[in-house]
Amino acid sequence: MTRGPLTILAVALAAACGTPMATANFRGVHNPVLLGPRERLGDAKAPPAASAKVRDFSVEAFEAFTQTSSYAPGGSSTTLSASTAARLPAAALRATGGDPALDIRITDLNPKSKGNIAGYRVAVEIEADVVRPGGKP
Amino acid sequence: MRTAPLVAVVLAAAGCAGASSHVRADASRYPVSMSGSVRDGSGRVVASSRLERVGGYAEAYTAWAMIWTIVPLANRTHDVSEALNAQVQAARGEAVVNFTAVARPCASNIFTIVGVLPGCTDVELSGDIVRVRPEAGAAPSASAAPSGGGPALASLPSEER
Numbered sequence: 494m495t496r497g498p499l500t501i502l503a504v505a506l507a508a509a510c511g512t513p514m515a516t517a518n519f520r521g522v523h524n525p526v527l528l529g530p531r532e533r534l535g536d537a538k539a540p541p542a543a544s545a546k547v548r549d550f551s552v553e554a555f556e557a558f559t560q561t562s563s564y565a566p567g568g569s570s571t572t573l574s575a576s577t578a579a580r581l582p583a584a585a586l587r588a589t590g591g592d593p594a595l596d597i598r599i600t601d602l603n604p605k606s607k608g609n610i611a612g613y614r615v616a617v618e619i620e621a622d623v624v625r626p627g628g629k630p
Numbered sequence: 631m632r633t634a635p636l637v638a639v640v641l642a643a644a645g646c647a648g649a650s651s652h653v654r655a656d657a658s659r660y661p662v663s664m665s666g667s668v669r670d671g672s673g674r675v676v677a678s679s680r681l682e683r684v685g686g687y688a689e690a691y692t693a694w695a696m697i698w699t700i701v702p703l704a705n706r707t708h709d710v711s712e713a714l715n716a717q718v719q720a721a722r723g724e725a726v727v728n729f730t731a732v733a734r735p736c737a738s739n740i741f742t743i744v745g746v747l748p749g750c751t752d753v754e755l756s757g758d759i760v761r762v763r764p765e766a767g768a769a770p771s772a773s774a775a776p777s778g779g780g781p782a783l784a785s786l787p788s789e790e791r
Contacts, residue, residue: 516730517664526663526664528654535670582665593675602652606648607735
């Protein structure tokens with residue numbers, strides 16, 4: 494095996510051992526960011542309160558690793574690139590406009606990863622509705 | 631023969647492994663918030679100073695798929711309700727806040743052969759199990775609210791942010 498593929502394999506293995514991850518939460522956000530049917534403290538058997546949807550909200554935390562290799566007469570070169578996780582709390586703040594009366598209700602929380610010897614992408618995708626509990630939009 | 635290793639790498643790179651999972655809490659008996667905030671029974675956000683951490687929620691699982699991640703094998707959908715209800719009840723909590731989802735690719739994903747072999751994603755879920763402290767001057771009966779919240783909580787005064 495030539496040096497190029499060996500380098501690629503070594504870098505891919507190093508990435509696998511580097512425990513890449515995507516982390517999603519909304520620490521520091523003043524609005525509830527809810528998963529599941531319970532919207533507030535209290536009687537768990539009470540039906541969900543009526544709410545009005547204000548807008549859609551979509552965001553993801555992700556980390557990606559890709560590499561490109563070029564073969565030149567003098568040898569090979571490898572380029573690494575990575576993307577850091579999105580700033581979820583800031584996105585939530587933009588979605589609510591800082592209005593403390595609004596909630597974010599998650600409709601899909603989707604951790605995923607995909608990769609091969611050339612790189613990977615790991616993400617937590619979030620689809621949600623911004624709602625006004627018990628009110629009009 | 632110099633091209634053989636290159637062909638092998640290209641074939642391996644053409645593969646794609648991993649998995650996707652959808653986390654749900656459809657039967658949760660408690661509010662689950664990915665922020666540190668939760669509303670009381672009257673709809674007001676409870677001040678963070680009144681949220682007492684009484685335990686931690688944690689759960690981990692692995693989602694599997696194969697054939698370029700198209701065919702789900704395990705944990706395509708994962709409902710946390712049962713584990714979460716049990717852990718919150720055991721801690722005598724009323725809600726889970728700072729719910730966090732972490733995704734990690736399995737190391738074995740890089741060994742997939744043209745996308746055929748199974749791939750996976752490790753998912754870790756965690757959060758803080760909390761209970762609401764009564765405000766100073768609140769009636770003693772309010773502090774004795776049952777686990778999981780009760781109608782008395784609705785009358786607790788809260789601070790809206």
